[in-house]
Amino acid sequence: MGQSLLRLAGEHEDLQVVAAVSGGKPSQRVLxxxxxxxxxxLHGVPAFDVAIDFSLxxxxxxxxSLCGKRGAALVSGTTGLEQADLQALESxxxxxxxxxxxxxxxxxxVLADLVERAAAMLRQWDCDIVESHHVHKKDAPSGTALALGERASAGGADPRYASLRAGDIVGEHTVQFTGPGERIELVHRATNRDIFARGALHAASALAARPPGCYRLRDLLLS
Known part of the structure; x- marks a missing residue:
């Protein structure tokens, strides 16, 4: 993800990368x-307005902690966070x-927003979430499927999950609502992993100018 962010940052005229940080010692000081x-x-990096974090x-x-000390915004996609981490983020x-x-x-x-709205209007319908990923993906259901399930639950549904691991599928998620004699399917298919880096860069560009607060990606879609 870090390499994708560096490669695609040039698509944003309003963004300038001032530093890249990795877990190990870099082979070159400037690349x-x-x-x-x-x-x-980390504390030696130059001044920045927003950090993008995909780490551990x-x-x-x-x-x-560094963003808090410097008054900078943070966009994070790090997974495996504990409740204490999420509480620290909220604080x-x-x-x-x-x-x-x-x-x-x-x-x-956008899919997550549609799922919550559909669930709220179809409260008596069955809700099933089917996700497909490449054979090397370990967790099932995927984090995205679970996040979609949370939105379905917020709308009043009781989601069920199914997972498929096959080939080199980047990521596919289908949320299906089924009622007597009819069915609605909301589907998202990712065909290139660059979409995740582009989304994070979009979020960074929009978040840097926002006041303090805990934001969701959909809050920034119109920015």
Whole structure:
């Protein structure tokens, strides 16, 4: 994801990458004009307005702390967070703009909104979420499927899950509502992983100018 973010950042005229941070020691101090830092050197990075974080839980806490100290915004897609991490994120939102999402596809953000609205209007219908991914994906259901299920539950549905692991499928999610004699399917198919980096960059561009608070990706879609 880090490589994709660096490669695609040039599509945004309003974004300038001032540093890249990775877990291990960088082989080069400057790569393609971008200063490189190890995670242990995080506090030495130059000034920034917004950080994009796709790391591990220990790295999440470090960048969240740094953003708080510098008054910078944070966009995070780090998974495996504990309740304490989410509470720290919520607390940080009182001082800086923060956004965490399991999936940075803009299409999935729209899908989640549609799912909640459909569930609220079809309360007596069955709700099934079917997700498909490549054979190497370990978790099932996927984090995105579970997030869609949370939105369905918020609308009053009781979602059930099914998972498929096959080939090199990037990611497909179908939310199906079934009633007597009819069925509605809401579907999202990812065909390229760049969509997640583009979504995170869009979020970073929009979030940097926002006041403190805890945001959702859909809050930034019209920015």
């Amino acid at each position: 393609d004009g971008v200063p490189q830092f190890a995670s242990q050197e 839980p220990p790295g999440f806490q470090s960048i969240l 940080a939102g009182e001082a800086i703009p923060v956004l965490w999402a399991a999936n940075y596809s803009l299409g999935v953000a």
